[in-house]
Amino acid sequence: MQSSVGGRMALATIILSASQLLSALVAVVFSILVARLLGPGGYGLVNLALVYPSLLAGLLDLGIGTVVSRYAAANGVDGLGHVWSGVVLKLLLGLIGSLIVFLYADFFAGLLMRPDLAPLLSTLSLYVFASAALSAVSSAYVGFGRYALAGSVSLALSTLRGVFAVALILAGLGVFGAVASFTIAYTLLSVLYLLLFLKFFGRPRLSREAVKDVIRLSLPLYLATLAGLPVSPMVDTLVARRVSDTVIGNYKVAMISATPIAVITSSVSTAALTSLPLLLGDEESLRNGASAYSLYASVALTGLMLGYMAVQPWLIILLYGSSYSLAASYANIYVAGFLADAVLGSYILGSHFITVGATRWNGLVATVRGTTVILAAMMLVKQLGAAGAMLSYSIGELVAATTIYFVASRVYSVRIDLRGSLKGLIPALASFAAASAVAYWINSTLASLLASGLIFVILYLLLLPFFLDDKVLSGLVGFLTSTPYIGWLLKPFGEVYLSLTRELHGRLV
DSSP states (O other), X not given: OHHHHHHHHHHHHHHHHHHHHHHHHHHHHHHHHHHHHHHHHHHHHHHHXXXXXXXXXXXXXXXXXXHHHHHHHHHGGGGHHHHHHHHHHHHHHHHHHXXXXXXXXXXXXXXXXXXXXXXXXXXXXXHHHXXXXXXXXXXXXXXXXXXXXXXXXXXXXXXXHHHHHHHHIIIIIHHHHHHHHHHHHHHHHHHHHHHHHHHHHXXXXXXXXXXXXXXXXXXXXXXXXXXXXXHHHHHHHHHHTTSOHHHHHHHHHHHHHTHHHHHHHHHHHHXXXXXXXXXXXXXXXXXXXXXXXXXXXXXXXXXHHHHHHHHHHHHHHHHHOGGXXXXXXXXXXXXXXXXXXXXXXXXXXXXXXXXXXXXXXXXXXXXXXXXXXXXXXXXXXXXXXXXXXXXXXXXXXXXXXXHHHHHHHHHSOOOOOHHXXXXXXXXXXXXXXXXXXXXXXXXXHHHHHHHXXXXXXXHHHHHHHHHSOHHHHHHHHHHHHTOTTTHHHHHHHHHHHHHHHHHHHHHHO
């Protein structure tokens, strides 16, 4: 059973990561076009207009999306009553959010000290409802193992939103056109995917007991939502009061540039959430699975994160231009915060809490994270501006990851191989330092990008076997090659790599 769970987790991670990364690539391409067409000032206004509608879209989720995925994964089609209950609840809450944005557009614009944003906020009211609808059905698709269909939601959104944004800007609508593209894309696709959901799963199946179960399990996650979702708008508001629109544009580009890392880590968590429930009923297998998958995820993610950090500054300058040079500095500060989560196993352990029904810990962790970020931002933004905001996020992640680690080990006896995770981090750090040092001596941006990436990959693959036990390295390769449908493609490469590294290690040690 544990091997099949590992295969499903690997499959989910790869499919969701691939679809989300492709979606992110499309979004980045269009964001570059929009940023260049509008300039830093206009681009900053678009992102400010989205602050509070996005907040409400998440604030009214109540953690229901996660519960929908959990019930779908644990019970399959037998859990349709709970799934439909969650979907309908999300639709009702999305409607409430839309009304709030429409009625209080002037108030939200005043909070951002940009009164002229009010008409843009009114335009985004329907976006809030459509976002809730898409989130609900996507959560159900993931839980039922329809990963490709779930991944197509984000890809379709990025494509349709980008096409409408560019077309409307070129038509002379400027910032308004870019904002309206969100409402148009989300509305059209919410109708399409709701119709598909009805086709696959039939008419809504609701029951009072199912609604109670969903609310009971989601309420602690709602605390996580309350604690986590206001963080970004509050930090954005602090930044907006301290810096210019141009700096905000750089700040948001830095956030966007971290999308690949956020996508992969989110996919890992989602894969764990929809795979670990298959081990319910066997506590020992569940604990051992969470521990093993945490180590594999740590090694893989720290390598990916530091590799991306090595090329990220040059990538931003190359794609966005010299007017966004500040974003390159902000981006690495922000991505550094994800490393603590990877090393301490947060992406797997957080899903473990949900799997065993202990969602109260997710609420506690989100509260700790949110409080830490806001307090740090109140002190650091005043002194460091946008860089202080990025540093605040990293500090919040470190504190949250430490909290998750201690709860998992002390309360649920899930032992994370911290030594193994730290050993896996060393070759990634060394490769990052070497790649960055060489790249900074090169005058060409494109040459620096290529050199940093190539140097990191070569050094990392060479150094990794000297720090990881052969058992762990073999387990990681085996985890990847156990993926259904594509494992047979990865297996030959994995075997060659293990053979070469063992021979090299044997000769040098």
